């Protein structure tokens with residue numbers, strides 16, 4: 001397949017590296033500098049003490065129209081608007097979105113393409129520099145159809161070491177992932193700890209449990225206990241990872257708090273649920289956004 005990936009971050013670089021042996025992959029970056037670096041030096045993947053290098057095609061987005069069998073959108077939720085023009089005009093059968101949270105679903109409705117997939121990524125990944133990533137927990141990617149699309153896509157995308165799982169109900173899939181991200185991401189970002197600490201440290205674990213109670217009062221598809229189990233399991237599977245929100249806060253960038261906790265707080269308001277802890281967490285992370293890197297922790 002011809003696969004175009006938009007966004008050379010942790011997820012975009014990882015997906016590009018995993019598909020590069022079996023598919024013709026092009027990685028579309030925001031800057032010329034990153035595209036040139038990847039074309040020239042390749043893509044470095046560090047995992048379990050091993051180093052692997054893959055060579056792929058990389059171009060700056062906008063230098064030519066997008067045309068591919070599958071386009072994977074791997075930019076942050078808050079950068080989605082910047083790529084909507086390219087996406088709307090893209091000649092492609094299928095588009096896949098991998099963003100955490102649910103803040104981007106309205107934008108997907110506006111696209112004309114027949115097959116649109118959403119996915120929830122359970123790998124723990126960190127970008128070291130424009131051409132290097134560290135894999136801190138290899139798990140799976142859940143995928144389902146937002147519009148059109150069938151389970152057969154998995155046969156094309158999956159390899160023995162890069163697993164996908166089909167989900168009939170994308171709403172449930174996204175709520176499950178949102179629980180993990182609404183709890184793990186802001187806690188790790190505020191406490192400046194790796195994901196595993198939220199499960200290991202009894203004090204942090206008790207905050208996570210209280211948050212699971214609030215989460216399950218808003219999205220009751222899973223009980224408080226089931227939500228807690230699933231959050232703990234993601235903490236354990238990505239124990240050595242720094243969450244994407246911790247990384248954003250450390251680097252003084254915007255975070256995805258609006259798409260994750262912001263959406264949850266609005267849903268709570270609609271349903272008349274009390275979520276004082278999530279409200280506090282929302283404001284704490286908002287207060288850290290765009291702070292100079294040294295002041296952020």
Ligand SMILES: NC(=O)C1=CN([C@@H]2O[C@H](COP(=O)(O)OP(=O)(O)OC[C@H]3O[C@@H](n4cnc5c(N)ncnc54)[C@H](OP(=O)(O)O)[C@@H]3O)[C@@H](O)[C@H]2O)C=CC1
Pocket residue numbers: 006007008009010011012028029030031061074075076077079082083098099100120121122123124125126127243244256
């Ligand atoms: N990291 C992880 O472990 C996980 C992340 N996710 C989700 O995956 C998504 C991506 O996260 P992650 O890879 O960590 O994020 P990163 O910040 O590492 O990567 C995002 C990339 O998008 C690029 N980008 C921004 N705007 C544009 C644009 N207009 N055109 C092309 N590229 C652009 C950025 O480029 P530049 O750097 O030049 O600004 C950056 O390389 C997020 O929604 C996150 O929630 C889900 C599960 C796990």
Ligand SMILES: CC(C)(CO)C(=O)C(=O)O
Pocket residue numbers: 100121122123124125180181184185195234238241242243244245
């Ligand atoms: C799975 C997890 C929690 C991995 O860190 C993630 O989704 C993120 O960091 O955004």
